[in-house]
Amino acid sequence: MTSDRSGATQTTSNPPDGLAQPTEPTVTLTNHLDNLIDSTGSLRSMGKQMSESAGARQQKALFIAWQRRTNGRGKQAPKALLEEIGNLGFAWRDVARMMRVSVPAVQKWRRSGGVTGENRRRLASLLALCDEIAERYMIQEIASWFEMPISDQAPVTPIDLYAEGHADLVLEHAVGIDDTEQILTAYDTGWRERFRSGFEVYQDHDGQMSIRPKDA
Amino acid sequence: MEKPRDPEDLYHALGNDVNPARPILTGDVIEAVEITNADGATITRTVMVLDHPCSLRTNGVDLADRLLVAEVHDSSPISWREGEFNRMPLPAPMPSAEGKSRPLAAYFDTSYHISPAQLLAGKRIACLSVLGIDLMLQRRVKHFSRVTVPTDNFDKANIHVYEEADLVKGWCMEREDHGVKAEDAFSECLKWLREDLGGRTRQDKLKDAGLRSTVRQQMGQRLRELRAVRRSTSRAEADAARCPGPQGTAITPHTSTYIPPAQSDRGATWQTKTPSSRRAILFEKIADATEALSKHNAPAQASALKDLAEAYASLSFPNQPHS
Numbered sequence: 001m002t003s004d005r006s007g008a009t010q011t012t013s014n015p016p017d018g019l020a021q022p023t024e025p026t027v028t029l030t031n032h033l034d035n036l037i038d039s040t041g042s043l044r045s046m047g048k049q050m051s052e053s054a055g056a057r058q059q060k061a062l063f064i065a066w067q068r069r070t071n072g073r074g075k076q077a078p079k080a081l082l083e084e085i086g087n088l089g090f091a092w093r094d095v096a097r098m099m100r101v102s103v104p105a106v107q108k109w110r111r112s113g114g115v116t117g118e119n120r121r122r123l124a125s126l127l128a129l130c131d132e133i134a135e136r137y138m139i140q141e142i143a144s145w146f147e148m149p150i151s152d153q154a155p156v157t158p159i160d161l162y163a164e165g166h167a168d169l170v171l172e173h174a175v176g177i178d179d180t181e182q183i184l185t186a187y188d189t190g191w192r193e194r195f196r197s198g199f200e201v202y203q204d205h206d207g208q209m210s211i212r213p214k215d216a
Numbered sequence: 217m218e219k220p221r222d223p224e225d226l227y228h229a230l231g232n233d234v235n236p237a238r239p240i241l242t243g244d245v246i247e248a249v250e251i252t253n254a255d256g257a258t259i260t261r262t263v264m265v266l267d268h269p270c271s272l273r274t275n276g277v278d279l280a281d282r283l284l285v286a287e288v289h290d291s292s293p294i295s296w297r298e299g300e301f302n303r304m305p306l307p308a309p310m311p312s313a314e315g316k317s318r319p320l321a322a323y324f325d326t327s328y329h330i331s332p333a334q335l336l337a338g339k340r341i342a343c344l345s346v347l348g349i350d351l352m353l354q355r356r357v358k359h360f361s362r363v364t365v366p367t368d369n370f371d372k373a374n375i376h377v378y379e380e381a382d383l384v385k386g387w388c389m390e391r392e393d394h395g396v397k398a399e400d401a402f403s404e405c406l407k408w409l410r411e412d413l414g415g416r417t418r419q420d421k422l423k424d425a426g427l428r429s430t431v432r433q434q435m436g437q438r439l440r441e442l443r444a445v446r447r448s449t450s451r452a453e454a455d456a457a458r459c460p461g462p463q464g465t466a467i468t469p470h471t472s473t474y475i476p477p478a479q480s481d482r483g484a485t486w487q488t489k490t491p492s493s494r495r496a497i498l499f500e501k502i503a504d505a506t507e508a509l510s511k512h513n514a515p516a517q518a519s520a521l522k523d524l525a526e527a528y529a530s531l532s533f534p535n536q537p538h539s
Contacts, residue, residue, distance in 0.1 A: 077519030080510060086436055089429030093228070093346065093382060102224075103345075104233035107389075143429035155368045199365055201372040208270050209373040209423065211365060 055177075062132070062171045069128035070121065078115035081123040082106075088130060089143035097163040098126055129167060133174040151180040154195040161187060217358065218351060218367050219296030223307040226348035231311050234340050237388035237398060240279060241381050242269045243344030243352050245288055245306070246335060251328045262288040264304065264322035265335070266356065269349075269377035276406050279332035287328070291321035301359045304352045311341055322352070324359050346371065346378050376422040380409065383422075383435055390439045394446040408438060454500070 073081065085095055096103045099122050109115050115123070130142045139145050146158045150173050161169045161183075169183050184191045197214075204210040220226050229235060247262040263285035265272070274280050286304075293316055294305040303321035307313055313320045344352060350367035353374075357365055384405050391401035409419045418434065421427040502521065509518035 076515045079519060080515035087433065089433040089436075091379065091382060091428070091432060092386070102227075102229070102233070104229045104235070107235065141429060143432070144426055147425055147429060155372065195366075195368065197366045197369055199369045201369055203423075209376070211369050211373050 058175070059168060059171070062175075063168070065136075066125075066128055066132050066167070066171070069131050070125045073124035073128045073131070074121060076124070078109060078120045078123055079113060081120070081127055082110050084127055085123065085130075086110075089141070090146070094147070094159050094163075095126075098159060099123065100163070125167075126162070129162070129170065133171070137174045137176070139174060150183060153181070154184055154191050156184060156187060156191070156195075217297045217301070217364060218354060220347060220351065224309060226306070226345060226351070227310070228343040228345045228348070230309060230342050234343055235385055235389065236340075237392065237401075238343060238385040239381050239402065240265060240272065240335065240340075241343065241349070241378075242267060242272065243304075243349040244340055245310075245322070245342035245344075246285075246338040246340050249285070249330065249338035250334055251330055261328075262320075262341070263328070263330075263335075263338075264288050264306075264352075266322075266324070266327060268353075269374050269381075276410070277403060279335070281331065282329045283332060283335055285328055285330055285335070286322040286324050287326040288320055288322045291319055293317060294319060294321065301355050304355050306342070324356050346375070349374070349378070375425075376419075376428075379422050379428055380419065383409070383432070387435065387439065391442070394442065408435070451500075 076084075082095075086092070092106050093103050096106045099106065099119060101119065109119075130146075133139050133145070134142045146162075149155050149157050150161075158170045158173060161167070161173070164187070166187055169186055172186075173180070173183055188194060199211050200214045201209055201211055229238075242265055244265045245262065246265070249261055249263050251259050251261055251263075253259060266284045266286050267280065272279060272283070288306065290313075291303060291305065294300050294303070296305065302325045303323045305319050305321050307319035308315050310320055347367070350370040353370045354365060354367050357363055384402060387405035387408075388398050388401040391404065392398060396404070409422075410417045418431045421431050506518045506522050509515070509521065
């Protein structure tokens with residue numbers, strides 16, 4: 001055993017004849033590796049900067065496209081806007097949340113009008129966003145998409161994002177490039193803690209939905 | 217334990233905004249309810265419905281024979297997260313609550329069993345929002361079991377019931393406009409929701425988040441069909457009631473093209489009508505024209521026409537309803 005170890009030591013320090021010898025001095029190889037690490041690091045950094053820059057430009061372009069559509073939609077009467085939103089299959093309570101008004105206020109708009117200019121624009125904005133997402137990203141059943149959680153890790157939907165003033169994140173989610181965790185973090189940095197639950201919802205033997213601990 | 221970001225988020229509707237068409241639901245607050253105490257004495261209280269959404273109705277339509285309600289009265293200021301789990305805070309804008317200093321609260325430990333008749337004899341003054349119901353259930357479970365369940369779990373477990381309540385309300389409002397009684401509209405809606413669609417009903421589909429919007433779309437379509445039937449029936453009734461003119465077709469309410477009465481009715485028909493029947497025909501024609509404009513992608517013009525007509529009506533007939 002001792003002789004083996006001794007042999008191994010010899011092999012490392014003095015390669016036997018027939019094995020390839022380094023063609024360059026070790027110092028040069030180290031320099032090459034350093035350069036490679038530096039240049040790839042620089043490339044990654046540039047790539048990240050380009051990605052961020054392109055992302056920001058895309059966001060801006062998407063925002064402008066959305067605003068243009070909003071201006072177009074704003075020409076429609078509020079009642080027609082509401083009818084279209086209803087026809088898409090949105091729940092009125094969700095529409096009220098996204099418009100930041102009460103449910104009875106939306107009911108009044110539907111029955112007797114009285115929509116202010118600001119709320120008319122909000123209605124047009126929502127419909128324009130639906131147009132933008134559905135047409136540009138081929139998303140079907142748009143109301144259903146708005147109600148679908150953006151990730152398995154938290155019950156946050158595009159409706160939640162929009163209702164809390166993050167239309168930009170709705171667009172990001174529709175683009176589908178960013179990791180949903182990034183979107184959730186942009187929405188709420190404490191989302192992991194906020195949505196942690198030791199419970200799960202399941203259908204019980206009587207057919208009703210029930211709640212139980214996850215390890216039950 | 218959780219709290220609302222804004223107290224207003226707790227409420228679906230308050231005071232006069234509470235829509236009678238909305239079915240009684242968990243968290244509804246009803247005032248002037250007569251309660252019979254254990255000693256036989258009758259007291260009048262404001263109460264909140266505590267029964268779980270799934271156990272409120274035995275057959276989906278009729279309320280259960282005995283309903284559990286909690287007494288609502290004023291409270292000291294409440295910290296949502298740090299205790300007083302025996303109550304559900306009801307801060308302003310809840311009627312009778314005075315800001316943070318004097319909120320109302322529903323007390324889980326002061327509860328009564330009452331009959332549906334007792335409950336319905338009172339006046340509903342508040343409906344909780346989905347978040348409000350979830351928070352109430354969270355506090356109630358905490359009070360009775362010391363278990364803290366996140367509101368998101370309650371939401372996921374019960375959202376189909378809240379959804380159904382909203383659909384029923386929408387259906388009843390629309391059908392009441394068609395002259396259908398509220399209770400008949402309620403039954404009609406539930407029949408539609410429970411229609412067997414090959415082993416699955418629309419009510420079942422409401423449990424699937426991905427299918428809810430489709431059920432809402434289908435309901436909108438069904439109501440449009442019923443509205444068309446209603447309009448057609450109304451027109452037939454109006455035609456039958458109307459005196460025929462010399463040509464018999466001077467006013468043609470079935471056409472979707474707007475013909476001003478003065479041009480279309482050059483004979484005696486228009487002249488012989490009473491002001492109220494002229495007004496009815498005029499409004500019917502305006503409704504037709506508005507609908508035609510909307511269908512032909514001219515909603516702005518449709519709205520303008522309606523606004524113009526309403527403005528004209530309010531000036532010409534200030535004491536009459538205009539829409």
